[in-house]
Amino acid sequence: MNPSTLEDIAHTLLNDGKGLLAIDESTPTCGTRFADYGIDNSEDNRRDYRAMLLGTPDLGSCVSGAILYDETLRMKTADGTPFATMMTANGIVPGIKVDTGAKDLAGHPGEKITEGLDGLRERLAEYHDMGARFAKWRAVITIGNDIPTRGCYEANAHALARYAGLCQEAGIVPIVEPEVLLEGDHDIDRCYEVTLETLTQLFAELRAQRVHLPGLILKASMVLPGKNAAQQADVREVAAATLRCLYASVPAAVPGVAFLSGGQGNEDATAHLDAMNRLDAGKAPWKLTFSYARALQQPALDAWRGEKANVDAAQAALAHRARCNRAAALGEYDAEQEKQVA
Helix, strand or coil: HHHHHHHHHHHHHHHHHHHEECCCCCHHHHHHHHHHCCCCCHHHHHHHHHHHCCCCCCHCCCEEEEEECCCHHCCCCCCCCHHHHHHHCCCCCCECCCCCCCECCCCCCCCCCEECCCCHHHHHHHHHHCCEEEEEEEEECEEECCCCCHHHHHHHHHHHHHHHHHHHHCCCCCEEEEECCCCCCHHHHHCCCCHHHHHHHHEEEEEHHCCCCHHCCEHHHCCCCCCCCCCCCCHHHHHHHHHHHHHHHHCCCEEEEEEEECCCHHHHHHHHHHHHHHHHCCCCCHHHEEEHHHHHHHHHHHHCCCHHHHHHHHHHHHHHHHHHHHHHHHHCCCHHHHHHHC
16 A cells, blocks of 8 residues: 555545546446336447446546446447546546445344455456556445444444455555435434444544545535435535534545435535535535536436437536536536536
8 A cells, every 4th residue: 555646546536626427337227227218228338328428528627537337447438448548538537336235234124234345355456457546335324213223333334444445455545435325204413413423433443444544535425304304404404414514523634525416406416515615615624525426427318318319418418517516516606507508
């Protein structure tokens, strides 16, 4: 592990309001999304869709890195260019999802543990050779009756910390993602309580595993009421609660927090990020940016629909959302920008 190299990569990913594009859906998940548009879930269609996203002109001015699925990192474009090469030429750092998914946590009904540590050291070495310079591992925390439990907090935090240590050993910046799910009818105070405990436990485990905090990025949930909650929260309330939670749990040594959208609407995710950066006005010790999947991709998929004739429109839709989110990461977003699709 070279701490200075890890820090350089992390700062490159967080520089100048840029954020991350998550296109790490598994083959079945990609198929589910394609099915809504009657698109065949073939390898060629997955290749063409992801090549279209990553090849969006000037995307690198707003997106610093993209999180890929194993299949995608191994792909080449239709003209034979490796995806990692195409991405680098477009100013986008290749990243890779390395967990193998959330499975039922034995003895804990309704809770999950993320798996994938077996063989991870060898996979990371291969991914580094293929050009990946950062990775992602997602844990899921469900809020419900009597959950999350202490066992769930501890098991997922420990797995995230072990993954992070292995990444840094391989010269790869780990993105640690403990997602507190939006499903449920809990209020914003309950989400705050669970998110605070999730992050507190995570950083205790990261320290125990001797992970170099300046060489990682936190991918965090925003503090939101459950999507079925009777009382929803306004933009400022979400931003204030999320900032309060970060200040109470995230060490200043961490260079940045890249938020997940977690099922929020595209514009809601952007507005919440912008409000945090305005409220804090550069005082936070960490950069606050985005690592969105559907909140960046969905407008492009709506425009593309599997048709070559729609590539330009789909790329314009992605570029627009990327510009809006970069503005939000700088605290410069305005809802009027939503009308400025190229």
